[in-house]
Amino acid sequence: MFIDTHAHLNYPDIAKNIDDVLARARDAAVEAVIIPATTYKTSIEIIELAQKHEMLFAAVGIHPTELKDFEESHLGKIEELAGESKVVAIGEIGLDYYWEPYDRDLEILVITEQLRIAKRCGLPVILHNRKSTDDLMRIVKEEYEDGKLRGQFHSFSAGPEEAKECIEMGFYISFTGNITYKPNEGTYIAYDIVKNTAAEHLLLETDTPYLPPMPYRGKQNEPAYVKHTAAKIAELKEMSVEELGRITTENAKRLYGI
Numbered sequence: 317m318f319i320d321t322h323a324h325l326n327y328p329d330i331a332k333n334i335d336d337v338l339a340r341a342r343d344a345a346v347e348a349v350i351i352p353a354t355t356y357k358t359s360i361e362i363i364e365l366a367q368k369h370e371m372l373f374a375a376v377g378i379h380p381t382e383l384k385d386f387e388e389s390h391l392g393k394i395e396e397l398a399g400e401s402k403v404v405a406i407g408e409i410g411l412d413y414y415w416e417p418y419d420r421d422l423e424i425l426v427i428t429e430q431l432r433i434a435k436r437c438g439l440p441v442i443l444h445n446r447k448s449t450d451d452l453m454r455i456v457k458e459e460y461e462d463g464k465l466r467g468q469f470h471s472f473s474a475g476p477e478e479a480k481e482c483i484e485m486g487f488y489i490s491f492t493g494n495i496t497y498k499p500n501e502g503t504y505i506a507y508d509i510v511k512n513t514a515a516e517h518l519l520l521e522t523d524t525p526y527l528p529p530m531p532y533r534g535k536q537n538e539p540a541y542v543k544h545t546a547a548k549i550a551e552l553k554e555m556s557v558e559e560l561g562r563i564t565t566e567n568a569k570r571l572y573g574i
């Protein structure tokens with residue numbers, strides 16, 4: 317019934333218990349999980365993991381906070397890996413102006429090249445945005461011009477205007493467990509976006525191991541907990557969690573071809 321579109325299951329603490337984690341996910345009605353990569357090296361690990369477990373799918377790509385060991389040649393390698401079986405997306409890629417120091421020009425070069433790789437390979441992208449909304453929207457719009465770019469804005473953190481623009485371009489948006497936390501200014505913006513966005517444009521995700529939904533805040537997140545985030549979103553949309561699960565699962569299958 318659910319697809320967790322974003323879980324870093326390759327992280328050592330989770331990978332060592334992968335069979336248990338996946339069993340709990342299946343018990344919680346999670347039928348598939350997408351694992352986004354953060355570097356060229358993790359892209360290889362994740363493909364191996366996905367090829368070993370039927371319910372897992374891989375994204376390959378270089379994350380904006382993981383550019384310390386970046387080499388230009390990694391981009392060509394990512395493009396090669398994109399052809400492996402079980403690879404369904406380029407991600408996670410994006411911009412991050414939160415963790416200092418950051419190299420804005422390098423981040424922009426790396427995301428732009430990866431958006432083009434995605435278009436050449438016919439794959440969707442998984443986008444990360446932290447304190448970089450203006451640059452990210454500008455770059456995505458530029459690369460979208462030829463109409464081949466599609467994907468997901470994961471852990472959506474921009475405003476209602478940007479949400480509308482993303483959806484007009486055919487992108488999907490998703491929220492993590494922090495939408496279940498005690499309401500604050502950011503949560504109220506997310507509530508409004510969820511209420512004003514048709515379920516046909518939403519995806520579910522955990523961002524495992526980060527941002528677990530209530531009542532697991534402070535613990536390690538895992539795909540089984542996606543139902544708690546789904547319950548909150550269904551409540552906001554005044555629909556049943558089954559209906560939300562069904563629609564968002566169809567969305568994920570359509571976007572990622574799984």
Ligand SMILES: [Zn+2]
Pocket residue numbers: 322324352408523
């Ligand atoms: Zn992530």
